[in-house]
Amino acid sequence: MITFDRVTVRYTEDRPPPLRDVTLTVEEGELCLVAGRTGAGKSTLLRAINGLVPHFTGGTLYGSVTVDGRDTRRHPPRDLADVVGVVGQDPLSGFVTDTVEEELAYGMEQLSLPPAAMRKRVEETLDLLGIAELRDRPLRTLSGGQQQRVAIGAVLTSHPRVLVLDEPTSALDPTAAEDVLAAVTRLVHDLGVTVVLAEHRLERVMQYADRLLYLPGDGRVVDGPPAVVLAGVELAPPLVELGRLAGWDPLPLSVRDARRRAAELRGRLGEGAPPAPASAPESTTVLSARKIVVRYPGTVAVAGVDLDLQVGQVVALMGRNGSGKSSLLWAVQGSGPRHGGAVTVTGAAGAVDPKSLPAHQARRQVGLVPQTPGDLLYLETVDGECHQADQETGAAAGTCRALLDQLTPGLPGDQHPRDLSEGQRLALALAVQLTAAPPVVLLDEPTRGLDYLAKRQFVALVRGLADSGRGVVVATHDVELVAALADRVIVLADGEIVADGSTAEVMLASPAFAPQVAKVLAPAPWLTVDQVAATLVAEREPA
Amino acid sequence: MTDAPADRPATLDRWSARWSAWRLPRGLHPGAWWLWALGLATAASHTTNPLGLTLLVAVAALVVVRRRGHAPWALAFRMYVWLGVVIVAMRVVFRIVFGGGQGGHVLVRLPEIPLPEWATGIRLLGPVAAEQVLGGFYDGLRLATMLICLGAANALANPKRLLKAVPGALYAVGTAVVVALSVAPQLVESVLRVRRARRLRGASGRGTRAFRGVALPVLADALDRSLALAAAMDSRGYGRTEAVPAGQRAVTGTLVLGGLLGVCAGTYGLLDTVGPGYLGLPLLLAGLATAVGGMLLAGRRVRRSRYRPDRWQLAELLVAGCGVVTAGLMMLAGTADPELLYPPVSPPTWPELTPLLLLAVAVAAVPAWLAPPPTPVPKDHI
Numbered sequence: 009m010i011t012f013d014r015v016t017v018r019y020t021e022d023r024p025p026p027l028r029d030v031t032l033t034v035e036e037g038e039l040c041l042v043a044g045r046t047g048a049g050k051s052t053l054l055r056a057i058n059g060l061v062p063h064f065t066g067g068t069l070y071g072s073v074t075v076d077g078r079d080t081r082r083h084p085p086r087d088l089a090d091v092v093g094v095v096g097q098d099p100l101s102g103f104v105t106d107t108v109e110e111e112l113a114y115g116m117e118q119l120s121l122p123p124a125a126m127r128k129r130v131e132e133t134l135d136l137l138g139i140a141e142l143r144d145r146p147l148r149t150l151s152g153g154q155q156q157r158v159a160i161g162a163v164l165t166s167h168p169r170v171l172v173l174d175e176p177t178s179a180l181d182p183t184a185a186e187d188v189l190a191a192v193t194r195l196v197h198d199l200g201v202t203v204v205l206a207e208h209r210l211e212r213v214m215q216y217a218d219r220l221l222y223l224p225g226d227g228r229v230v231d232g233p234p235a236v237v238l239a240g241v242e243l244a245p246p247l248v249e250l251g252r253l254a255g256w257d258p259l260p261l262s263v264r265d266a267r268r269r270a271a272e273l274r275g276r277l278g279e280g281a282p283p284a285p286a287s288a289p290e291s292t293t294v295l296s297a298r299k300i301v302v303r304y305p306g307t308v309a310v311a312g313v314d315l316d317l318q319v320g321q322v323v324a325l326m327g328r329n330g331s332g333k334s335s336l337l338w339a340v341q342g343s344g345p346r347h348g349g350a351v352t353v354t355g356a357a358g359a360v361d362p363k364s365l366p367a368h369q370a371r372r373q374v375g376l377v378p379q380t381p382g383d384l385l386y387l388e389t390v391d392g393e394c395h396q397a398d399q400e401t402g403a404a405a406g407t408c409r410a411l412l413d414q415l416t417p418g419l420p421g422d423q424h425p426r427d428l429s430e431g432q433r434l435a436l437a438l439a440v441q442l443t444a445a446p447p448v449v450l451l452d453e454p455t456r457g458l459d460y461l462a463k464r465q466f467v468a469l470v471r472g473l474a475d476s477g478r479g480v481v482v483a484t485h486d487v488e489l490v491a492a493l494a495d496r497v498i499v500l501a502d503g504e505i506v507a508d509g510s511t512a513e514v515m516l517a518s519p520a521f522a523p524q525v526a527k528v529l530a531p532a533p534w535l536t537v538d539q540v541a542a543t544l545v546a547e548r549e550p551a
Numbered sequence: 552m553t554d555a556p557a558d559r560p561a562t563l564d565r566w567s568a569r570w571s572a573w574r575l576p577r578g579l580h581p582g583a584w585w586l587w588a589l590g591l592a593t594a595a596s597h598t599t600n601p602l603g604l605t606l607l608v609a610v611a612a613l614v615v616v617r618r619r620g621h622a623p624w625a626l627a628f629r630m631y632v633w634l635g636v637v638i639v640a641m642r643v644v645f646r647i648v649f650g651g652g653q654g655g656h657v658l659v660r661l662p663e664i665p666l667p668e669w670a671t672g673i674r675l676l677g678p679v680a681a682e683q684v685l686g687g688f689y690d691g692l693r694l695a696t697m698l699i700c701l702g703a704a705n706a707l708a709n710p711k712r713l714l715k716a717v718p719g720a721l722y723a724v725g726t727a728v729v730v731a732l733s734v735a736p737q738l739v740e741s742v743l744r745v746r747r748a749r750r751l752r753g754a755s756g757r758g759t760r761a762f763r764g765v766a767l768p769v770l771a772d773a774l775d776r777s778l779a780l781a782a783a784m785d786s787r788g789y790g791r792t793e794a795v796p797a798g799q800r801a802v803t804g805t806l807v808l809g810g811l812l813g814v815c816a817g818t819y820g821l822l823d824t825v826g827p828g829y830l831g832l833p834l835l836l837a838g839l840a841t842a843v844g845g846m847l848l849a850g851r852r853v854r855r856s857r858y859r860p861d862r863w864q865l866a867e868l869l870v871a872g873c874g875v876v877t878a879g880l881m882m883l884a885g886t887a888d889p890e891l892l893y894p895p896v897s898p899p900t901w902p903e904l905t906p907l908l909l910l911a912v913a914v915a916a917v918p919a920w921l922a923p924p925p926t927p928v929p930k931d932h933i
């Protein structure tokens with residue numbers, strides 16, 4: 009269906025090519041997963057399939073890409089629209105019209121299908137993806153998972169043979185991601201659509217994949233069955249790491265696979281429990297929020313939430329999209345609306361409410377890194393941002409740069425912040441906020457777009473912040489991240505707290521929030537591969 | 552075959568069936584609402600009678616309330632009414648400030664601000680006469696009514712659907728306008744988001760640095776989004792055209808451009824009384840014909856179909872007709888009783904209605920019942 013023949017893509021002469029001499033074939037009806045580190049060339053590979061590379065992006069493509077017998081050299085993307093459907097990372101920015109039904113019809117109008125056929129296909133697609141009740145809704149009012157399904161539907165109506173999806177679940181909560189993936193697997197199984205899908209969170213998709221294209225970052229593409237390819241990859245989802253630790257071959261790709269083989273491992277671990285996290289002996293409350301209320305026209309985003317944070321504690325805030333996580337963080341920081349309740353931050357300067365302070369003093373109490381960290385940055389170079397941060401806060405020159413070097417060493421100072429990778433940009437924004445030395449740090453959805461390595465660095469970084477005496481709150485959907493990072497988990501739903509307790513308590517109590525390791529080893533209370541590894545090592549040593 | 556008593560119910564049934572088919576909820580063709588609203592606006596422009604104007608506003612409001620859908624733009628009518636109120640207030644205030652002081656019924660004497668020699672003819676403040684205020688009020692009310700009529704069209708018909716009805720040759724222009732319209736709210740959203748983020752860094756939100764801090768991320772954001780949109784449109788087949796030989800492309804381009812030039816020159820000739828006669832109407836018509844021909848030729852290249860196009864049916868014809876009839880009746884009323892449609896402000900007289908004016912307003916209100924009701928609100932909207 010898709011053939012890459014000795015393909016090399018080069019954007020500029022002075023940078024190494026993202027794809028080098030790639031030859032591969034994707035057969036009809038395959039679900040093909042593309043994985044690799046950020047910037048390894050996943051998007052380039054995906055966009056080469058329908059000719060956006062190089063017709064739209066520029067650059068030079070050597071070799072040839074053929075889709076359904078059509079060579080992308082002679083067919084620009086618009087001529088391949090009836091064969092390849094592409095859904096980008098942010099579905100909202102790809103929408104052309106403003107209601108669901110019109111969006112579904114848009115592609116067909118371009119292909120000039122007869123109106124009767126269009127009408128029929130729109131209805132079929134609405135049913136296929138389970139979005140029939142959304143047909144008249146304005147696209148902007150949909151939730152993230154709904155938008156993603158509409159975007160998939162909008163390309164499906166043209167009946168493409170190939171569907172290309174770029175990180176379809178990265179911004180979604182676990183349930184919405186399940187919905188989208190269920191729709192995708194249904195397309196593969198019922199309609200025989202060939203799907204090529206890039207994703208950072210392999211744990212969500214690898215069980216559905218027929219094969220894996222892994223991009224190590226040097227221009228090569230490693231191609232093979234997921235279990236085989238993942239065995240040679242340095243950073244992998246927890247399930248694969250657990251499989252490696254236990255020496256399972258082939259590696260498990262689904263919780264079911266792993267669980268069927270885990271009896272022996274469970275026996276080795278025995279009745280033991282993971283070491284209780286070393287809780288800070290002197291539990292000083294650094295942040296105390298009482299009865300926080302945030303209202304928006306027509307809804308109550310946060311309905312009287314209490315939040316306490318100890319020194320050295322990392323609290324994870326979880327809940328589906330729109331459950332009030334961001335509103336709560338912004339209300340606590342004081343920059344967002346707050347219609348009720350009180351916040352007290354006990355820092356070096358005594359107890360204060362950040363809302364009562366002007367903005368430049370409030371950030372000395374609570375530092376917030378927003379969902380898009382790039383919003384905080386506006387200068388041309390990394391050094392410029394660091395210098396500006398020092399000036400804004402009156403810190404000694406070089407404070408911000410020193411913090412940044414602690415977080416990610418060796419970031420070139422003359423680089424433009426927009427050219428940084430997601431992880432580097434997050435680190436820079438965090439360093440800028442830490443320059444004001446706030447005792448409380450709030451992070452809103454920080455791991456979006458981070459690969460496993462960057463996520464591991466991020467965990468170490470946040471633990472470091474907590475150990476240096478700060479209180480950290482992280483709002484996130486990422487179950488595996490929370491398992492590795494948090495001391496306490498708070499689950500929000502419709503602006504109210506539905507669960508609040510230690511990470512193990514909350515995560516083991518419900519399957520929706522359980523990390524993969526916990527699902528495999530249940531009922532034993534293990535959360536992460538690191539815990540299991542530590543215990544196994546400890547057992548071996550005395551023996 | 553059948554006798555009269557049996558036949559009559561059958562006819563009645565057929566008519567009632569037609570009536571209920573007519574009453575099926577659907578969105579009316581946007582062009583019909585716009586024609587109706589333009590008719591009302593034209594009618595409003597032909598009178599300063601406050602009673603007539605108020606009745607027209609009331610009628611526009613009635614139709615909007617009865618026939619608007621549940622979409623976001625349907626709520627815009629209130630905004631237009633407020634805008635109308637502001638216009639009336641502004642007109643009155645301007646008349647008071649730059650009064651001129653005509654009229655004998657002085658309401659209040661404000662201190663006059665003396666102006667230098669070169670500004671003779673302009674007077675600031677001074678005595679305020681009832682005539683002056685009334686004149687401003689009538690003028691403002693007329694303008695406000697016209698605006699509210701257009702606001703009614705905006706609330707009743709999706710302006711974007713109107714763009715969908717443009718001919719094939721203008722399709723690309725229509726798409727560009729639609730995309731531009733959807734960019735505006737996104738831009739507002741990202742300005743708000745970035746300004747909020749700037750506060751996190753302790754920015755005061757004033758001065759050139761603050762402006763830069765907001766403008767750069769917003770522009771970068773907008774650029775990213777438009778690139779993503781362009782990529783999405785390209786990969787979904789936007790701009791698929793049949794292969795056109797270069798010669799034909801040149802011909803259509805020349806025709807459209809030349810025609811538009813002709814239209815410009817013709818309009819100029821028509822308005823300019825000095826120029827030779829052939830520069831006027833003939834050139835305008837020739838230019839128009841050339842441009843339309845070029846567009847038709849270009850339109851044949853565009854291969855695309857329309858999903859659920861708005862059809863022009865009897866209801867559309869009647870609604871648009873109501874607008875046209877309203878405008879016509881008002882003009883007729885103007886020729887019949889000019890002093891009643893333009894009630895004199897000096898001396899102030901109590902405005903009166905004429906039968907023709909009342910009839911015009913009544914016709915304007917008919918679409919409130921004649922037009923099919925809007926599609927019902929989906930449950931999850933409530």
